[in-house]
Amino acid sequence: MTDISALAESPRSTQPTTFRGARTALLRRFRELALVPALVALVVLGGLVNDTFLTKANLISILGSSAALALVTLAASLILIGGKFDLSLESTVGIAPALGAMVVLPASAAGFGIELPSAVGLLIMLVAGAVIGAVNGFLVVKLQLNAFIVTLAMLIVLRGLQVGMTEGKTLFEMPESFFTLATSTFLEVPLSVWLAAAAFAIAGFVLRHHRVGRALYAIGGNPAAARTAGIRVDRVLMGVYIVGGALAALGGLVLTGYVGAISPNQGDGMIFTVFAAAVIGGISLDGGKGTMTGALTGVLLLGVVQNLLTLAQVKPFWIQAIYGGIILVSLMVSRLTSGKAQD
């Protein structure tokens, strides 16, 4: 246990007894909040630029539109912390809900025509996500294939499977239960937001306080050392891939409810935004570093920027350039506030 915590770049060392230990812990704490000043600056700016921005309805709408991205970013962050990649998450966002919907829909609405109850469809959706994660995990962990390349291949395969399965059709006419997460609210906030918040809270807690979470940081930091320390590296990584796949499927369901249909390119290109959110939130692409709080601030930052750009009615031709520019500036701000080199 002591071995593990020494190896792990855990966000809070178990016993920061020495002065140096305390300082490092403080620095880490700071690092995970590095993006907060940029986020605050943007919110203030938003409030000044537009009267609507700070209204309750608009803030809720930012959260609602970020929920799906948050769940997929959570999945990507967990896998990244373990030192691996999963690019195929964006295709899981499409194919898992599509599969779940097609077993429910009648043949006349582009379904398989077996018309299972929607509860079963939702279950199949989650299981499909987990199975895809398991396949990725098997290829990367057991067969030792390069995670980047193999999940890139999976991204293409899964997208192709979805287009093939649906024959390119957009799935409309889903039962209401497929939309509930995005359309029902609790305390005025969509269920999808609560779900994403809960998922982040649980993941954050496990990473901080649970054996498995610490093991994940250790593996991401140095898998060989982690193995020597007695961590069951393969099992933890497999688990992370499976959880990641299921989270991406859930993100897909949230997106389905938000959009009201499943197009064959649902989630297409999303992985760029997901990685952007994770990385500007301080998740290291090299593994072993980053926190859930950081990843969440990354998601929120992107959500706020997108919302502001729409509200401000920026000339459409310039939106991408400004969007990218704001991400760049945020990165610089977080570099300044954290005082640490990014990696």
Next chain:
Amino acid sequence: MTIRILLPRRTAATAAAVTASLVLLGACGSTGDSKGNTATGDGKAGKTGVVLPFLTSPFWQAYNGYVPAKAKELGVSTLPTVNSNSDAAQQITDINNLLNQGVKGLVVAPIDSAAIAAGLDQAERKGVPVVAVDVAPDRGKVAMIVRADNRAYGTLACKYMGDKVKTGKVVQIMGDLSSINGRDRSEAFRDCMKQNYPSIQVLEIPTEWKAERAAAGLNTILNANPDLKGVYMQAGGVFLAPTLQQLKAKGLLHPVGDPKHITVVSNDGIPQELDAIRRGDIDATVSQPADDYAKYGLYYIKAAMEGKTFEPGPTDHNSTIIQHPDGNLEDQLAAPLVTKENVDDPTLWGNSLGR
């Protein structure tokens, strides 16, 4: 001594280098040299290749379904359709592959109006006629361009909406501004509003044809402008579901005729849009004729393969052929506006499509 040893070596090296470059030069060529290499007489003579831009929209999916049926009707023999999957470079490769298979005609729906030029040049060198569907190429020779006037879509939608809304705010959910069709619809709608309905303010949501962008954008716009009067969706196939979903979530989905109804005009004419018109969720859609795109794409390629040519002017199918400044002809197919009055018209492709 050293010099005497070095000299011959250097000479030898130079000679070798020169020889090597000569060999390389000899091997050099251009992709244009392949003229006359066309594989012919292998039993595939007279085949037509059909290239699709992507298959992930209900519209192109419908087009893809119409191709074999219309080909049979017209007696054109086609190879299975090829899907370029939104990749302009892949589309050039697809065209090359088809040419190497010895097709005698090509019906291509370009992904990009400029990037298609390389593919058109290849076809021209091999003497294979090309009909462009949906997108008019900026450069290059084609036998005919078959498309509906996308500027007319924007104008048609603007006039219908303008007459209903008269004053206030409307939003247009735009496609990808790097695509010609997205640009045409956006500009035409904006210009027509400015010219004819100065008291209407046009808000915009750029989406790159992505449903989730449309949903998030519309949600934000509705927060900021609860007095919104109208929505123009540039592609019903992509934006119908997110628009209805957001209106529903905000409690703003009232049937046509209700004073609180937000006017929604769409574009494409897929069956789900026609259903939404019947329900009174949306007011109108511009039906982009997927069946005619397939039919006349094949009709003109057949004519071109037989060596027939056409002149600018009205056609026998309720459309007009116009001539572009670069000499290419374009048959501007009619794209009818569908409202509650004519939504059950059996000639609309959205009604005849077996879902």
